Amino acid sequence: MSVETAVAEVVTLASELIAIDTTNTGDPAAPGTERAAAEYVAAKLSEVGYEPVYVESGAPGRGNVIARLPGADPARGALLIHGHLDVVPADPAEWSVHPFSGEVRDGYVWGRGAVDMKDMVAMTLAVARSFKRDGVVPPRDLIFAFLADEEAGGFYGARWLVDNRPELFEGATEAISEVGGFSVTLADDVRAYLVETAEKGVMWLRLTARGTAGHGSMLHEDNAVAKLAAAITRLEQHRFPLVLTDPVRELLTGVAEVTGVPFDPDDPEAAVARLGNLSRMIGATLRDTANVTMFEAGYKANVVPSVARATVDGRMLPGREKEFEAELAEILGPEIIREWDSLPPVRTTFDGALVEAMATAVTAEDPGARLLPYMLSAGTDAKSFQRLGVRHFGFSPLKLPPDLDFTALFHGVDERVPVEALEFGTRVLDRFLRAC
């Protein structure tokens, strides 16, 4: 009964959240943009009787909101449901609709954050509000957290809160959040819902090469730009070793069972290639990766500069942290200075009562569906919360049309989420949180 009030407002909530521009450029000196969205969320929670806590995490404007709904059994650990309020930048000139319009058109809610992740923020908010209004007592404490700065590593969001305000998450033993729970159509009207059980680790490297400055017209043997370019080329040509981890094996085995196309564990790349659009992301979970993303050097055509710099986005599989670092050092060579920020991989197993509750909730709304684990090639705030000993799952349920290239929408142009998917996700989340 009560889920209908949540379903009725989820689209408006998503649309209004998207219309609040919370662009996170990643520049720590830039003013925080999350405050208005956090205040919006806090007002929506207060309106129905919550007493939300508003916290700015380390810098002005970096707004976070945390609220708790007491459960029937205080002895059980709490479930943390967290979502981030910030979004990556969007250039309106590239979009079909304004990225901060939140426009509802052709059965979709459009705008930056529609899938990453104001969709889940809206679903969470809608269910939290209906639970409070209806006096629902969930089986265990629920902690709702709406966070800043996920898109730049959570240094002014989850990471800061875990370091400075851990009491806000006291008792949490498990968590759900983004980039999981979405459907992939594997056969006619047969869907798998991919639950994130692992994340690669992050190593954002700043590389520096030094050489001898001089006149560009003369003979020159110690050119910083050439040295760095050569090192980067070696890195781009390097293939890190293939490692078949548990979540990837379980995913590919599950897909094989559903499709009837056998999976050869000696050739996981062939099985990944059959996944269509999804292969871009799943393919990146078969091995470590290191992509150069920024390069800067020089200031004048006839001056050889003494220094060149590059940034590399490195991602390593769980258990590969040490090996990844050693391999990078060897490929880049001793002349390249390496400095980095890193965030650890995340992993848990795909089993237990919480996973069963996810499966029950999904199949109640999509009979015949199958839940499968997977590893995210990117990172989320799960990296911060695992430091509190919280077991983490990516579970933001969405039933998607078979032809939608969902993973391309993340940080992409014309990011949008189907209205029906939001309504479906709200129903699943309602069932799940009543049974968790």
Ligand SMILES: [Zn+2]
């Ligand atoms: Zn996200």
